Amino acid sequence: MSLHTAYDPEFFRAQGHQLIDTLADYLHNNLQGVDKQVISWREPEDVYEEWRRDEGGDPQAFFRRVLEQSTHTHHPQYMGHQISPPVPITALGGLLADLINNGMGVYEMGMAGTALDRRVCEYLTTAMGWGPSSGGFVTAGGSLGNLTALLAARQAQAGFDAWQEGVYEHQPLAIMVSAQSHYCVSRAAQVMGLGEAGVIKVPVDAHYHMRTDLLEELFAEAELSGRKVFAVVGSACTTATGSFDELPPIADFARRHGLWFHVDAAHGGATVFSDKYRDLVNGIELADSVVMDFHKMMLTPAIATAVLFKEERRSYETFTQKAFYLWDKGQTQEWYNLAKRTFECTKQMFGLKFYLLLRTFGTDLIREFVDTVYDLAKTFAAQIGAHPGFELAVxxxxxxxxxxxxxxxxxAEALNELNQHIRNELLREGHFYLVQTRLGDTLWLRVSLMNPFTSAKMLETLLDEAERHAKLRLAQD
Ligand SMILES: Cc1ncc(COP(=O)(O)O)c(C=O)c1O
Incomplete structure (x- = not known):
């Protein structure tokens, strides 16, 4: 193939039309449950070997094979990791963005994309109840988003310029966060040089919410041991159990001690669009910064995360670098030159897909989605309670x-093994996709109900299937 053939618009047109047909069939078969497999499990070496032997050629065969070897998030019996089944139109936005490939670290390399990142942030800040001095940007994932926000927090509250001077000649710093927070918060702190001792883990209550009654005591201990706490992080919600920390007392505590209040709302941020469940995120408007993933609860493909600041000016203080090949002045606040505030230099058009979803369907779609899947979880909890032999963690x-x-x-150990066995068997069969987690020493099966077409009947079948696998196993012993 020559370069001319590779770039031939007619080749693209023909391949594209066929691919859209394949994907529309894929969607139909998954959404309607015509295809029984959520995943067709194969060993890693086996899949790798198949690709090692791939001789190339027809792109359509490639597309079909990738689909076969992937986990089908659009299947209503997908209930595994916190990844959305994207609304299909958003994938077309992705195709557009990939083709034009505007690496929009600077405005000139993505005028529309830059404005759209700002617009999607405005939708979120408005829904949170923040005013015109708020704002943010979109970055590559919640992990990076939390790190970026905590870097801003350190610049604002450490009492010295950590970015310019480094941290080593200063009093050791610390953050406070729930013991059930996502691991990326600790990782961010450790990337910042805080060390393990710089992450003060606040114990949780029986519902896995942060024990806010312990904040003062832990803060005093940190001070006594010579650490300067500069930020406290609330989880909205935690990853393992989806527990929302009570945000107002954390905000009060932060205010009393002059700390930065950050909320990791990577999963639960979309709750701000729901009237029915809004109470779960009461107090989010008191935060200094908030992270929300579009690719979790906002029906958008991975990866896109909003990093939002109550005072947007703070977001310019994180990195103050001169880069003359990108912009003339390092210090000026130009909302439209995004690389000044983000880790990315070459930047995907992250906000475009969510914006396309909003302008097509409106924010009501997110409200409907949140209400549907939160309601379904309550139904599932009741089913678990009514099904002899099953237990709910919380x-x-x-x-x-x-x-x-x-x-x-x-x-206890035999129960852990039995539940691990159930999960392994369900994965091997592939009709349901769920995951597992450990809370203390106990292994739990875990579902994130990410697909709005999962039904209560399917969840009842899941319990029956889990029980069937368990009984077969027990009969063998
Ligand atoms: C609460 C929370 N924060 C952060 C993250 C990390 O986000 P990402 O996977 O987008 O890096 C996750 C991922 O599950 C999460 O649940």
Whole structure:
């Protein structure tokens, strides 16, 4: 193939039309449950070997094989990791963005994309109740978003210019966060040189919410040990159980001690669009910064995360670097030169897909989605309660539910093994996709109800299937 053939618009047109047909069939078969497999599990070496032997050629065969070897998030029996089944139109936005490839670190390399990133942030800040001095940008994922926000927090509250001077000749710094927070918060702190001791883990209560009654005591201990706490992080919600920390007391605590208040709302941020569940995120408007993932609860393809600041000017203080090949002045606040505030230099048009979703369907779609899957989790919790032999880890706040099969008379280790076996068998069969987590020493099966077409009947079948696998296993022992 020559370069001319590779760039031939007619080749693209023909391949594109065929691919759209394939994907529309894929969507139909998954959404309607015509295809029974959520995943067709194969061993990693096996899949790798198949690709090693791939001889290239027809793109359509390639597309079909990738689909076969992937996890189908559009299947209503997908209920695994917190990844959305994207609204299909958003994928067309992705195709557009990939083709034009505007690497919009600077305005000139993506005028529309730059404005759209700003617009999607405005939708979120408005829904949170923040005013015109708020704002933000979109980055590549919640992990990077939390790190970026915490860097801003350190610049604002450490009491010295950590960015210019480094941290080593200063008093050791620390942040406070729930013991159930996502691991990326600790990772961010450790990337910042805070060390393990610089992450003060606040214990949780029986519902896995941060014990805000312990904040003062832990803060005093940190001070006594010579650490300067500069930020406290609330989880809205935690990853394992979907528990929303009570934000107002954390905000009060932060205000009393002059700390930056950051909220990791990577999963639960979309709750701001729901009237029914808005109370879960009460107090989010008191935060200094908030992270929300579009690719989790906002029906958008990975990866896109809003990093939002109550005072947008703070977001310019994180990185103050001169880069004469990109912009003339390092210090000026130009909202439209995004690389000044983000890790990315070459930047995808992250906000475009969510904006396309909003302008096509409106924010009501997110409200409807949040209400649907949160309601469904409550129904599932009731089903678990009514099904003999099953136990719920905790009443769900949102669409994440942890449960296990626990027939009487088995010891803790045997129960863990049994539930691990259930999960392995469900994965091997591939009709349901769910995951597992550990809370303390206990292994739980875990669903994130990410697909709005999952039904209560399917969840009842899931319990029956889990029980069937468990009983087969117990009969073998
Ligand atoms: C609460 C929370 N924060 C952050 C993250 C990390 O986000 P990302 O996967 O977009 O990096 C996750 C991912 O599950 C999460 O649940």
């Amino acid at each position: 009443q769900p706040d949102c669409n994440i539910v942890c449960f296990r099969y626990c027939p009487p008379g088995m010891d």
